[in-house]
Amino acid sequence: MDFQERILHHFNDSIDAKTYASEVLPPFIEAASQMMVQALINDGKILACGNGGSAGDSQHFSAELLNRFERERPSLPALALTTDTSTLTSIANDYSYNDVFSKQIRALGQPGDILLAISTSGNSANVVQAIQAAHDREMSVVALTGRDGGNMASLLGQEDCEIRVPATSTARIQEVHLLVLHCLCDLIDHQLFGNDE
């Protein structure tokens, strides 16, 4: 395969992953948006976490809520738990990397808040512990996963919502996660602030 063939292969794989996801994910994305809207209406906030590319997704999503997505509207309360290096390094150093998100949630999470937990494998131990901490704080969870949902899937209850991308490649799952996050931003704006046409 020459370089351009490789590139084409990535594009086609990504298109196929999104097409397949579009056949199964819409009801779950709708439900997750309604959970988030209800939390925001009730003065709750959204805390987001994940590792690597999913840390980037957490920050991408919280920025779109705090600042804006595609239209003018008031700031919405969201916080990525992946950004404060002093907090992250001290928790990892003194306790364990598995605690970096859960300790923040136990301090900042309030009943009625939402945890957005992002992992392509569903098996990142710090995200699994974040879900446990969120439940302890009476928060509901929106989980963005892939593959078989991993350990995260088995922890979720009736109040939670899993959006599981039907794919196995980390990169393809991440590409669909980003699209899902943009759908959530659009649906949140639409439900809170009405039609923008």
Ligand SMILES: O=C(CO)[C@@H](O)[C@H](O)[C@H](O)[C@H](O)COP(=O)(O)O
């Ligand atoms: O972005 C990528 C791969 O595309 C990596 O940084 C990836 O996010 C990291 O390996 C993560 O640690 C994977 O964690 P997870 O998705 O299994 O929870």
Ligand SMILES: [Zn+2]
């Ligand atoms: Zn990546």
